[in-house]
Amino acid sequence: MREAVAPLPRTGGLAVLVDPERTAPEGAEELARKAMGEGVAALLLGNSFGAWERAADVAAALRRGAPDLPLLQFPAAASQLMGGVDAVLFLSLVSGRNPQYLIEEHVRAVPFLERHPEIVVISTAYVLVDGGRVTSVESVSQTRPLPADKPELVSAHVRAAMLIGMRAVYLDAGSGARVPVEAALIRAARASTDAPLFVGGGVRGVDGVRAAREAGADFVVVGTLFERGGTREVRELAIAARA
Numbered sequence: 756m757r758e759a760v761a762p763l764p765r766t767g768g769l770a771v772l773v774d775p776e777r778t779a780p781e782g783a784e785e786l787a788r789k790a791m792g793e794g795v796a797a798l799l800l801g802n803s804f805g806a807w808e809r810a811a812d813v814a815a816a817l818r819r820g821a822p823d824l825p826l827l828q829f830p831a832a833a834s835q836l837m838g839g840v841d842a843v844l845f846l847s848l849v850s851g852r853n854p855q856y857l858i859e860e861h862v863r864a865v866p867f868l869e870r871h872p873e874i875v876v877i878s879t880a881y882v883l884v885d886g887g888r889v890t891s892v893e894s895v896s897q898t899r900p901l902p903a904d905k906p907e908l909v910s911a912h913v914r915a916a917m918l919i920g921m922r923a924v925y926l927d928a929g930s931g932a933r934v935p936v937e938a939a940l941i942r943a944a945r946a947s948t949d950a951p952l953f954v955g956g957g958v959r960g961v962d963g964v965r966a967a968r969e970a971g972a973d974f975v976v977v978g979t980l981f982e983r984g985g986t987r988e989v990r991e992l993a994i995a996a997r998a
Contacts, residue, residue: 795824923953
């Protein structure tokens with residue numbers, strides 16, 4: 756990452772995605788404490804489908820557990836936006852052609868964001884790629900992912916997003932993907948931008964984190980992998996994501 760975007764740490768690293776539907780506030784605080792202690796770079800809060808009622812409580816718990824880590828919201832819709840976070844990844848699903856996720860949700864978000872100028876808005880090109888199975892985000896957004904064997908398509912979408920002024924890129928194979936984002940796709944995205952590059956979906960183990968990082972990811976996003984990992988494994992994941 757050559758372009759600094761506050762509040763993202765310039766060095767990148769491991770980013771932990773917390774689903775407020777699956778994580779209770781008390782569990783979130785402990786998870787955040789573990790993340791801060793083992794060198795995680797950032798916390799993400801969001802999901803593509805599910806309940807959002809206790810998200811504010813989960814966010815507050817994450818803040819208590821890791822007050823020094825950037826807390827970024829990863830919203831699927833304007834209705835999920837909330838205060839208490841440092842920044843929002845303002846996602847445009849550029850791999851699809853559904854206007855709801857290209858611009859309509861963003862228009863709906865304006866009143867909330869104008870009431871909360873303290874929240875940093877990071878316009879983010881969200882690129883869904885084939886992870887070997889139909890994922891929640893694919894179903895909810897009613898879009899198809901880019902094929903895993905077409906790095907030139909990833910490159911074109913990322914470059915187009917940069918030309919219209921987006922400030923970050925998120926390559927996602929989707930939650931529960933059978934296979935992670937291919938290294939060739941990460942390299943293609945990296946070659947197309949100096950902006951912060953997030954990669955997630957289907958990342959398994961230290962080797963998976965390391966492979967994504969070596970291919971060019973700035974932030975390697977994990978969820979369940981982090982939650983289930985012991986102290987030693989979590990530390991190894993964080994180290995691999997900083998290598």
